[in-house]
Amino acid sequence: MIRHALLVLFLLLPRLAWADATPAAHPPGGAVASAHALATEAGIDMLRRGGNAFDAAVATSAVLSVVEPISSGLGGGGFFLLHDARRGRDVFLDARETSPGAATQARYLTASGEFDRDRAENGPWAAGIPGLPAALVHLSQHYGRLPLATTLAPAIRIAREGFPVYARFAIGYQQRRAVMERYPGTRAVFLRRGHAPREGEIFRQPELAATLERLAREGFDGFYRGITARRLVAGVNAAGGQWTLEELAGYRVKERTPITFAYHDWKIVTAPPPSSGGIALAQMLQILAPWQLDKLPQAQRVHLVVEAMRRAFRDRTFYLGDPDFVKIPQRLLLSPDYAAGLRAGINPDKATPSDLLSGQPTPLEDEETTHFSIIDAEGNMVGATQTVNLLFGSGLIPPGTGVLLNNEMDDFALKPGTPNAFGVMGYAANAPAPGKRMLSSMTPTFMESRDKIAVLGTPGGSRIITMVLLGVLGYADGLDAAQVAALPRYHHQWEPDVIAVERDALPAATIAQLRAMGHTVQVPGEEGGGRRSSDSWGNMNTVEWDRRAGVLRAASDPRNPVGRGAVLLEAARVH
Structure with missing residues (x-):
């Protein structure tokens, strides 16, 4: 077993047909990059068994759901960006959680009309109807080659x-234990040894294994109908919530058309609403396109990138939500002419105060999320980001399921103008409604030029978007996968009007220049302007195929505390 590798390059020699616009070529193998060695190993094992990138994605996702309950799981949801090489098409699988019918805005108010944060973040009312199990079934049935049992x-x-x-x-458990130990189903799983989980101990989840077995055996019905569904509904309702069997059985994965646009010589394929x-991402890159960023002094580059972030996040607040419920002016927002208008308002030497951009603040996605990237030797690709929202989601496991439910309802605008867990706000476009999907920041992304193809993404809350932006700019500057995963990070989301930076991300001289331009820069250890700036953010996992050099590279974020490294398996043919 690979104990400490977060990613693996697996070399095969089948053929790739990528796109008519590129020279005939194929990768020298397959690559998987994920946040945990066991998940990466599972994905590679599927490639060894003759599966494709989509089979590897099912295995990788499912193992992450077992070993990273802090970040994702069967009780949550996710987005899967796919490139199907045989069909020559990109598709976006939307497996975001949906709002239960009973979860109206009024349910999240106290008797005095105040926002009930505990109900929004913890327990049964915090949980949306899960989407990840349906995504695994859909991915396997429509794109994979191997059975779910495998x-x-x-x-x-x-x-x-x-x-x-x-x-x-x-x-993370210690941070959330007061909530998790409210619920008997959660106590039965996490206190099985009679105490909280301790580093180095073996953590077993037999109820989750049985739930996964039903999913493998019965597909969609193994989770959304039958004994698992009955236990989920009974557990939620016994804890004071209000789910129905009909809501579970009615959940559907949605195939959506990805957003595609150009940035310099790159084709970018990324996540739609x-x-x-x-x-x-499209707005920011189109705003920045006329500048040669790699030729600018660092402070000037950061200033321009921040101004692009500021404008994109302002639009995010007011226009974006579930496209099945809200009319989104997507064509306008993606227009280069609209980007040019936003660019015209940027002073190249001075910060634009956010309160001068009309409007009010933003909704987001939590940083306890996970991402993985896969490419196989046929040229199929998967970029997947999945989550349960906060640390260990809602904290609620319905007894007998092993399924830790999400707390994604907090990503809705449960009370307009009231900050959620991350100090940001939302309005009507992101209000809950029966079956509606809450707004997310998850941004799995493909990049393609004549010489290179890359898959990238990361967890990180609203910072997901800006970390992917910096990753795209890194690849565009000629960096390789390892350099992109390690890039220093900074972030601006319009409100609060602050540039947050990682520790040592920017030198003191650059920070001083930004402050002289009128920016408020928040560094680790300083307070003000919203959430405290962390020492480090995210967990970028990226793979690239360098077609000019004829090599694959993969990288997992060096910030990841679970382990570091890459393992290269010798070239082999698998039939």
């Missing part, structure tokens, strides 16, 4: 036999 087998085995608790898991990331 692709889910690693996750079932790890859930049953266990895996070592890592530091982030143990620390209900992700806010793709439109924001």
Whole structure:
């Protein structure tokens, strides 16, 4: 077993047909980059067994759902950006959670009319109807080659036999234990040994293994109908919530058309609504396109990038939501002419105060999320970001399921103009409604030039969008996968009017120049302007195929505390 590798390059030699506009070529193998070695190993194992990138994605996603309950799981949802090489098409699988019918805005107010933050973040009312299990079934049935019984087998085995608790898991549980230990189903899983999970202990989840087995055996009905569905509904309702069997059975994955646009010599394919990331990414890159950023002094470059971030996040607040419920002016927002108008308002030497851009503040997606990137030797690609929102989601496991439910309802505008868990706000476009999907920042992205193809994404809350932006700019500057994953990060989201930076991301002289331009720069250890700036953010996982050099590269974020490194397997043919 690969104990400490977060990514693996697996070399095969089949043929690729990518796109008519590029020279005939194929990758020298397959690559998987994820946030946990066991998940990467499961994806690689599917490639060894003759599966494709989509089979590898099912296995990788399912194992992450077992080993990263702090970040994602069957009780959550996600977005899967796919490139189907045989059909020559890109598609976006929307497996975002949906609002239960009973979850009206009034449900999240106290008797005095104040916002009930506990109900929005913890327990049964915090949870949306999960989408990830349906995505695994859909991906397997419509794009994979291997049966679910094969692709889910690693996750079932790890859930049953266990895996070592890592530091982030143990620390995160301590942060959330007061909530998690409210619920008998959660206590039965996390206090099985009679105490909270400790680093190095083996953590077993037999109920989750049984739930995964039903999913493998019965497909969609194994989760959304039958015994699992009955236990989920009974557990939520016993805890004071209000789910129905009909809502579970009615959940559907949606195939959507990705957003595609050009940035210099690159074709960018990225996430459409209900992700806010793709439109924001397109706006920022189109605003920045006329400048040769790599030729500018660092302070000038950061200033311009921040001004683009500021304008895109302002539009995100007012225009974006679930496209099945809200009319989104997508054509306008993606127009180069509209970007030119936004660019015209940028002073190249001075910050634009956010309160001069008409409007009010923003909704987002939590940073306890996970992302993985895959490419196979046929040229199929997957960029997937999945989540349960806050640390360990809602904290609620319905008894007998092992399924830790999300708290994505907090990503809706539950009370207009009231900040959510991340100090940001939303309005009517992102208000809850039965079956509606809450706005997200998850931004799985493909990049393609004549010489290179890359898949990238990251967790990180609203910072997902700006981290992907910096990753795209890094690849455009000629960096490789490892350099892109390690790039220093900074972020601006319109409100609060602050540039947040990682520790040591910018030198003191650059920070001083930005402040002289009128920017407020928040560095680790300083307070003000919203959330405290962390030492480091995100967990970028990216793969690239350098067609000019004829090599694959993959990188997992060096910030990831679970482990670091890459393992290269010798070239081999698999039939």
